[in-house]
Amino acid sequence: MNTSDTRASLRVKQAELMRALVAGAPSPQGWNGARVELVARTLRDKRARTLADHWPGLARSLGSEFSSRFHMYAEGICAPTVGGVDADAMRFIGWLGRHGVEISPAIVNRRFRVLLQNRLASDGLRPRKLPAIKACVLDGPHGRRVLIGVVLPGVFCRILRVGR
Amino acid sequence: MRRMWRFAVTPKPGLGLGIGWRRELAVLIDRIACGDEPDAPRLGFVEIIAEDFDPRRLEPAIERLMGLGVRVIPHGVGLSLGSADRPDPRRIEHLAKLAERVKAPLVSEHAAFVRAGGLESGHLLPPPQTREMAEILAENIRAARSMLPVPLAIENISCLFDWPESNLGESEFLTLVLDRADAPLLLDVENVYANARNRGHPAIDRLLEMPLERTAYVHLGGGVEVDGVYHDTHTEPVPQAVVSLLRRLGEARPELAEVGVMVERDGQFPTFAATIAELSDVARAMARSGGEP
Numbered sequence: 001m002n003t004s005d006t007r008a009s010l011r012v013k014q015a016e017l018m019r020a021l022v023a024g025a026p027s028p029q030g031w032n033g034a035r036v037e038l039v040a041r042t043l044r045d046k047r048a049r050t051l052a053d054h055w056p057g058l059a060r061s062l063g064s065e066f067s068s069r070f071h072m073y074a075e076g077i078c079a080p081t082v083g084g085v086d087a088d089a090m091r092f093i094g095w096l097g098r099h100g101v102e103i104s105p106a107i108v109n110r111r112f113r114v115l116l117q118n119r120l121a122s123d124g125l126r127p128r129k130l131p132a133i134k135a136c137v138l139d140g141p142h143g144r145r146v147l148i149g150v151v152l153p154g155v156f157c158r159i160l161r162v163g164r
Numbered sequence: 165m166r167r168m169w170r171f172a173v174t175p176k177p178g179l180g181l182g183i184g185w186r187r188e189l190a191v192l193i194d195r196i197a198c199g200d201e202p203d204a205p206r207l208g209f210v211e212i213i214a215e216d217f218d219p220r221r222l223e224p225a226i227e228r229l230m231g232l233g234v235r236v237i238p239h240g241v242g243l244s245l246g247s248a249d250r251p252d253p254r255r256i257e258h259l260a261k262l263a264e265r266v267k268a269p270l271v272s273e274h275a276a277f278v279r280a281g282g283l284e285s286g287h288l289l290p291p292p293q294t295r296e297m298a299e300i301l302a303e304n305i306r307a308a309r310s311m312l313p314v315p316l317a318i319e320n321i322s323c324l325f326d327w328p329e330s331n332l333g334e335s336e337f338l339t340l341v342l343d344r345a346d347a348p349l350l351l352d353v354e355n356v357y358a359n360a361r362n363r364g365h366p367a368i369d370r371l372l373e374m375p376l377e378r379t380a381y382v383h384l385g386g387g388v389e390v391d392g393v394y395h396d397t398h399t400e401p402v403p404q405a406v407v408s409l410l411r412r413l414g415e416a417r418p419e420l421a422e423v424g425v426m427v428e429r430d431g432q433f434p435t436f437a438a439t440i441a442e443l444s445d446v447a448r449a450m451a452r453s454g455g456e457p
């Protein structure tokens with residue numbers, strides 16, 4: 001049996017369904033919209049669980065709002081395809097910042113370390129290949145500190161703290 | 165009572181009792197394999213998530229288990245055999261290298277797709293259950309198998325939806341796929357249970373009509389019900405209903421007595437004692453179904 005035609009039509013249908021499930025597109029024609037939304041929500045729940053497992057401090061700092069915030073963030077944005085859960089975490093933290101949610105110093109610190117070793121790309125997070133210098137301000141309970149990071153990929157990575 | 169480890173003198177000896185290797189379980193698994201947990205049943209194999217391991221830098225913990233005589237089965241979650249596109253040769257090659265590295269007797273993947281249109285679902289999704297799809301899936305399985313050094317067992321998944329064009333039952337579809345691909349079955353009893361429960365079908369009927377003669381080994385897991393829908397999350401203990409299905413499976417098909425059975429847990433990990441109790445429970449169900457009076 002020649003399956004190339006079937007493959008072509010299946011490719012279109014699977015892509016259409018996938019967009020509805022992970023990228024906020026409307027439910028494809030002929031589908032039960034409520035069921036598609038239930039599955040989309042299930043996929044976001046799983047994403048949220050994975051994030052909470054790997055970034056427990058972030059989930060804890062949002063408390064009971066973690067789940068609802070994550071769903072708001074993830075509804076129209078699919079998970080980054082490279083960089084795994086850290087890439088999703090970087091985007092989620094960025095989203096929280098843009099929505100006026102205060103990020104704890106511990107999370108800012110951890111994000112700084114991830115972004116020193118990796119760069120944000122359109123499809124997620126990729127390991128740095130070029131040297132970089134980054135700085136960020138940490139407002140902790142004991143006052144303001146500045147972190148300065150220097151990285152030479154594969155050779156050297158240092159973080160200096162300035163201030164108390 | 166603990167006479168469940170009878171290895172068949174056949175080309176494919178039984179795998180025994182297994183568990184999905186996860187970092188959170190590594191210490192416990194190591195203790196069981198070493199015999200440091202007197203209450204634990206003997207561990208025959210572990211399954212590792214293929215995408216999480218690098219064949220060039222195998223975890224010392226896995227190497228150690230191999231040295232202790234525990235067999236290791238790489239289990240893929242990213243081949244997307246149910247996609248419209250043929251599986252990525254680089255992914256198959258990774259699985260092949262890993263299989264060689266851990267001296268696996270076989271590897272496994274799912275009758276599912278996880279990517280389409282450049283997007284990833286992060287979760288196993290069912291392809292449409294039609295004859296045309298069965299043909300594509302079988303082609304993809306054969307393509308993967310041709311690059312692998314060992315058999316590729318295919319797992320039935322839990323489905324939260326059906327495609328509007330699906331016109332075959334789950335077991336009918338899977339039988340067709342595995343016949344066409346000539347592939348063994350990784351039978352997930354909890355996935356059969358989940359689908360039957362969500363569709364309001366009797367689980368034992370759905371289980372017994374699966375292509376059981378192809379079974380290579382068995383998965384058991386646990387999920388949660390939310391708003392009337394059972395979700396296969398692997399964050400809960402194996403439900404008693406699923407353990408009982410395993411027992412009934414062995415009674416109905418005694419030839420499956422030598423088949424390996426393993427427990428999967430992916431989150432909300434319980435205490436060592438609770439995990440050991442669960443493994444013992446499964447081992448007892450295996451032994452009972454193995455023809456004891």
